[in-house]
Amino acid sequence: METVTSIVEMKRAAGSLRREGRTVAFVPTMGALHEGHLSLIREADARADVVVVSVFVNPTQFGPGEDFDTYQRDLKRDSELAEAAGCDIMFAPEVDDMYPVGSVTQVCVSGLTGKLCGAVRPGHFDGVCTVVAKLFGIVRPHLAVFGQKDGQQVAVIERMVADLDMSVEIVRSPTIREPDGLAMSSRNANLSGVERRDAAVLFESLKHVVSRYGAGERNVERVVSEMREMIEARETTEIQYITAVDASTLEDVDELGESVMVALAVFVGTTRLIDNVVLGAE
Amino acid sequence: METVTSIVEMKRAAGSLRREGRTVAFVPTMGALHEGHLSLIREADARADVVVVSVFVNPTQFGPGEDFDTYQRDLKRDSELAEAAGCDIMFAPEVDDMYPVGSVTQVCVSGLTGKLCGAVRPGHFDGVCTVVAKLFGIVRPHLAVFGQKDGQQVAVIERMVADLDMSVEIVRSPTIREPDGLAMSSRNANLSGVERRDAAVLFESLKHVVSRYGAGERNVERVVSEMREMIEARETTEIQYITAVDASTLEDVDELGESVMVALAVFVGTTRLIDNVVLGAE
Numbered sequence: 209m210e211t212v213t214s215i216v217e218m219k220r221a222a223g224s225l226r227r228e229g230r231t232v233a234f235v236p237t238m239g240a241l242h243e244g245h246l247s248l249i250r251e252a253d254a255r256a257d258v259v260v261v262s263v264f265v266n267p268t269q270f271g272p273g274e275d276f277d278t279y280q281r282d283l284k285r286d287s288e289l290a291e292a293a294g295c296d297i298m299f300a301p302e303v304d305d306m307y308p309v310g311s312v313t314q315v316c317v318s319g320l321t322g323k324l325c326g327a328v329r330p331g332h333f334d335g336v337c338t339v340v341a342k343l344f345g346i347v348r349p350h351l352a353v354f355g356q357k358d359g360q361q362v363a364v365i366e367r368m369v370a371d372l373d374m375s376v377e378i379v380r381s382p383t384i385r386e387p388d389g390l391a392m393s394s395r396n397a398n399l400s401g402v403e404r405r406d407a408a409v410l411f412e413s414l415k416h417v418v419s420r421y422g423a424g425e426r427n428v429e430r431v432v433s434e435m436r437e438m439i440e441a442r443e444t445t446e447i448q449y450i451t452a453v454d455a456s457t458l459e460d461v462d463e464l465g466e467s468v469m470v471a472l473a474v475f476v477g478t479t480r481l482i483d484n485v486v487l488g489a490e
Numbered sequence: 491m492e493t494v495t496s497i498v499e500m501k502r503a504a505g506s507l508r509r510e511g512r513t514v515a516f517v518p519t520m521g522a523l524h525e526g527h528l529s530l531i532r533e534a535d536a537r538a539d540v541v542v543v544s545v546f547v548n549p550t551q552f553g554p555g556e557d558f559d560t561y562q563r564d565l566k567r568d569s570e571l572a573e574a575a576g577c578d579i580m581f582a583p584e585v586d587d588m589y590p591v592g593s594v595t596q597v598c599v600s601g602l603t604g605k606l607c608g609a610v611r612p613g614h615f616d617g618v619c620t621v622v623a624k625l626f627g628i629v630r631p632h633l634a635v636f637g638q639k640d641g642q643q644v645a646v647i648e649r650m651v652a653d654l655d656m657s658v659e660i661v662r663s664p665t666i667r668e669p670d671g672l673a674m675s676s677r678n679a680n681l682s683g684v685e686r687r688d689a690a691v692l693f694e695s696l697k698h699v700v701s702r703y704g705a706g707e708r709n710v711e712r713v714v715s716e717m718r719e720m721i722e723a724r725e726t727t728e729i730q731y732i733t734a735v736d737a738s739t740l741e742d743v744d745e746l747g748e749s750v751m752v753a754l755a756v757f758v759g760t761t762r763l764i765d766n767v768v769l770g771a772e
Binding site for chain 2: 215219223226227229310311312313314315316317318319320337338341342343345346348367368370371372373374375457
């Protein structure tokens with residue numbers, strides 16, 4: 209595996225791969241790789257000749273008071289894990305190279321970004337879209353793999369790619385979970401013992417919806433209220449939102465149905481966790 | 491020359507050209523082609539294997555009350571002119587295909603777009619950047635040629651391309667002028683006889699600055715005030731702005747110098763015209 213930190217060099221490598229006719233699959237990450245990321249890398253490896261993984265803790269998608277400074281950074285560990293999963297080129301640019309003095313361009317996917325996480329993290333998705341547009345410009349992948357765990361993020365990226373006519377296929381890869389169902393996340397490492405046990409209730413509440421839906425329930429308010437009750441029964445949890453939306457358009461839905469994404473954000477202690485299920489897909 | 495109206499077909503053609511290793515130069519236009527556009531097409535033709543010209547009157551860069559509805563549209567005439575100048579593929583998409591229901595993404599180059607024309611045409615450059623990003627996504631050119639006549643536009647596009655790491659070389663092509671110096675513009679056709687005569691004062695005032703600069707003048711206020719006097723002496727003119735900025739960053743400058751762009755927007759009758767000179771380049 210090759211590690212590239214220079215943007216110019218990565219562009220050159222991408223140009224060569226294109227000219228050689230090799231297909232490139234791309235997995236953008238913020239590092240702190242876990243089994244979830246590795247499943248994306250394996251998915252990428254199965255679909256293309258060359259796998260590029262980026263590790264870049266993107267400052268513009270963190271808000272004031274969020275965990276940019278304390279976000280785990282360990283490129284050596286990430287490199288080893290990525291290589292073992294099938295990564296061919298690790299791209300790890302510097303913040304000052306990605307955002308040189310004078311850069312002012314933003315990509316905004318309005319409508320889809322003002323709700324769910326976007327409502328409580330203003331500017332977050334503008335930061336995500338802009339950095340992903342930049343990374344697509346640098347890496348020029350044929351396809352890019354994103355985790356369904358960040359369900360709003362992948363919907364927003366799909367929208368951006370369609371709206372800006374980018375020639376990149378977006379692949380949604382299923383959420384990878386711990387044995388008790390907790391979605392893999394770099395932020396799980398921040399949980400204390402009791403918080404870690406409480407955190408399992410997030411997926412329990414989502415599984416509950418899937419099962420209620422399977423039994424014929426269609427009422428959104430009712431299942432959300434049942435989820436609230438389950439989650440609030442745990443000591444260390446505080447719900448930020450629970451919502452049911454169309455998994456692609458993120459529009460609110462009146463009732464449960466196929467392709468409805470039930471999504472939540474919950475503080476467990478001081479750690480903010482998100483998760484979702486798409487009905488009919490699980 | 492081939493004419494393509496389908497986005498999917500244009501993408502396919504662009505993909506084939508890339509695979510064949512042929513270089514593509516792109517000239518985006520809103521049609522109503524004149525000698526200025528044709529010079530861009532000839533420039534493109536001299537620099538690449540294949541020249542793609544788009545004709546698309548982009549609704550999102552027109553404000554309320556502007557001339558979107560009355561903008562000249564004559565694809566047959568434009569096709570003939572473009573072909574004679576060296577165009578290989580004419581791309582003329584439909585508005586509904588470029589902006590299908592549900593499209594919400596915008597590319598914003600903040601800072602550079604709030605001044606000059608951007609100050610009096612709010613949202614104009616967001617529309618320009620978004621459509622150019624889309625067209626670059628569809629046509630995937632190696633280089634794109636823009637006219638220096640729209641001096642702010644080309645600076646904004648250069649910024650966008652740098653910020654989003656797009657692999658497109660931006661070529662600035664000199665302003666083409668009528669014998670009396672009036673910059674070629676599709677909107678010149680809207681001028682009455684007396685307005686057409688008065689319009690010559692725009693470039694006369696800019697030439698005046700170049701000559702004053704050549705003679706050692708560095709004071710911005712003084713030359714702008716002299717320009718005002720010249721322009722206001724004509725009956726049908728009304729100045730919207732006259733300004734001196736860095737030609738790349740569009741930042742205001744304290745004094746005249748190399749790479750300073752002196753730019754103006756003037757209503758001649760009801761027709762809004764723009765023009766500029768870059769000092770040291772003329």
